[in-house]
Amino acid sequence: MSPASAPHPPGPRALPVLGSVYYYAKDPLGFLERCVREYGDVVYVEFLGQPTFTLQRPEDIEHVLVTRHQHYIKDRVQRRLLGGRLLGNGLLTSEGEDWLHQRRLMQPAFHRQRLAAYSRVMVDQARRQLASWKDGEVRDLYADMTRLTLGIVIQSLFGLELEGEGGVVGPALGQVMEHFTKLQSLVLPDWVPTPSARRYRAAVARLDAFVSGLVRRRREVGGDTGDLLSLLLEARYEDGSRMSDERIRDEVLTLALAGHETTSINLAFCFHLLASHPEAEAALHRELDAVLGGREPTVEDLSALHYTESVVKESLRLYPPAWSISREALDEDEIAGWRVPAGAMVVMNPWTVHRDARLFEEPEAFRPERWAGGLEQRLPRFAWFPFGGGPRLCIGSSFALMESRLVLAMVAQRFRFERVPGDEVELLASITLRPKHGVKVRLRARH
Ligand code: HEM
Numbered sequence: 001m002s003p004a005s006a007p008h009p010p011g012p013r014a015l016p017v018l019g020s021v022y023y024y025a026k027d028p029l030g031f032l033e034r035c036v037r038e039y040g041d042v043v044y045v046e047f048l049g050q051p052t053f054t055l056q057r058p059e060d061i062e063h064v065l066v067t068r069h070q071h072y073i074k075d076r077v078q079r080r081l082l083g084g085r086l087l088g089n090g091l092l093t094s095e096g097e098d099w100l101h102q103r104r105l106m107q108p109a110f111h112r113q114r115l116a117a118y119s120r121v122m123v124d125q126a127r128r129q130l131a132s133w134k135d136g137e138v139r140d141l142y143a144d145m146t147r148l149t150l151g152i153v154i155q156s157l158f159g160l161e162l163e164g165e166g167g168v169v170g171p172a173l174g175q176v177m178e179h180f181t182k183l184q185s186l187v188l189p190d191w192v193p194t195p196s197a198r199r200y201r202a203a204v205a206r207l208d209a210f211v212s213g214l215v216r217r218r219r220e221v222g223g224d225t226g227d228l229l230s231l232l233l234e235a236r237y238e239d240g241s242r243m244s245d246e247r248i249r250d251e252v253l254t255l256a257l258a259g260h261e262t263t264s265i266n267l268a269f270c271f272h273l274l275a276s277h278p279e280a281e282a283a284l285h286r287e288l289d290a291v292l293g294g295r296e297p298t299v300e301d302l303s304a305l306h307y308t309e310s311v312v313k314e315s316l317r318l319y320p321p322a323w324s325i326s327r328e329a330l331d332e333d334e335i336a337g338w339r340v341p342a343g344a345m346v347v348m349n350p351w352t353v354h355r356d357a358r359l360f361e362e363p364e365a366f367r368p369e370r371w372a373g374g375l376e377q378r379l380p381r382f383a384w385f386p387f388g389g390g391p392r393l394c395i396g397s398s399f400a401l402m403e404s405r406l407v408l409a410m411v412a413q414r415f416r417f418e419r420v421p422g423d424e425v426e427l428l429a430s431i432t433l434r435p436k437h438g439v440k441v442r443l444r445a446r447h
Contacts, residue, residue, distance in 0.1 A: 011044035021047045028429045052345040058382035061348045065390035072327035090254030118156045119299040125151045126410040135445035140438035142268035149260040159227040175203035181430040262321040268439045269319040275417035275441045297409040310368035312404045316386040320350035323433040359383040417441040
């Protein structure tokens with residue numbers, strides 16, 4: 001079939017009413033892989049009557065995220081799950097002029113000088129967490145990294161410690177993410193009183209109480225305490241006005257959620273991949289020993305840690321934490337010759353694109369060295385896009401890349417990893433791509 005002779009691109013046959021949602025929900029990654037393999041670069045799928053197009057070619061993804069970005073918004077599933085009660089009108093979920101004002105206001109929080117200060121928080125938190133790790137023990141490094149990245153976010157955002165007042169945030173965010181792994185969260189509104197939705201609403205209420213108490217006290221004290229919250233409190237719009245408390249609440253929760261879940265996943269998969277590839281792990285050790293000689297990394301060392309960066313990038317390629325990015329068409333468009341009607345959903349999956357053999361040699365293999373010699377510059381723009389792209393590019397991408405490299409350097413200087421026989425890493429693709437039962441490895445002290 002071609003655009004000239006068919007009403008829409010080829011795709012899997014849909015069940016009555018449900019469309020393909022049943023097959024998708026059973027195994028989202030496998031379903032999308034089959035779509036690309038069997039139907040090609042633009043696939044038509046129906047989910048509960050919602051026409052959906054999946055795109056595999058980098059140029060088509062660029063068309064949606066960059067060239068015609070003004071004609072697309074975040075899709076309705078994301079708007080309902082993440083917006084509303086949870087993140088409200090925060091940066092991740094707002095649109096149009098409203099989003100643009102916020103983005104301009106928040107961008108300085110991610111400037112280079114600020115990042116240098118956060119880098120010290122990252123190294124400090126990693127050192128403290130590593131102090132209790134012991135040679136020979138088996139640890140779930142996903143659980144460890146979730147705790148560590150949360151500690152980093154809590155300190156850099158709010159200037160608080162995870163053990164103290166900030167302790168409420170971790171379990172509450174955990175419950176929120178747990179709710180999103182349930183199929184019901186995709187198909188039912190969150191006011192339907194299922195046990196999971198009840199826990200979810202209670203968790204959001206605890207987060208609300210925490211943030212509003214924090215903002216109130218900070219407003220009373222005033223001044224710049226060097227953390228991100230004080231930057232938001234001091235920031236002014238072009239007309240001189242300040243952000244409302246409600247808006248600050250939305251942004252704080254957006255950054256807390258978006259800023260730790262994804263980086264913990266990236267780090268956990270780095271460790272899993274290193275435990276499975278001793279030769280790559282040895283290359284990483286050689287670089288860390290040569291550049292750092294046993295001392296702690298700083299932001300100035302990062303430009304010399306090429307292999308470390310390649311491990312992070314290759315892990316983001318194979319296990320993109322944001323494995324699927326989607327939009328809704330505001331008006332009719334044409335993609336690769338196909339008519340895309342207004343209201344259709346367009347889905348772009350780093351998961352399938354990053355594993356496309358036309359873009360990456362031996363795409364399933366973990367080969368950090370492929371990134372040497374400027375691969376990123378040679379690739380088409382949206383062949384590797386773990387942080388999305390265009391105006392809605394992840395605002396925390398530099399923060400995240402710095403955090404992953406610094407933490408990886410801190411951990412791999414002290415320990416090497418061995419796989420635990422029989423322990424396979426299973427994937428759970430919900431809003432993010434998580435290791436379902438964690439990443440368990442045996443630690444071996446290096447020096
Ligand atoms: C490995 C780590 C991370 C990954 C893979 C990641 C991925 C992404 C992706 C793909 C998007 C775009 C979503 C879309 O276009 O629909 C995004 C947006 C965003 N991310 Fe990240 N992210 C990471 C870390 C962070 C961190 C550390 C922060 C904050 C400290 C953060 C905050 C945000 C925010 C606020 C947005 C919305 C930006 C906007 O729309 O203007 N992310 N992220």
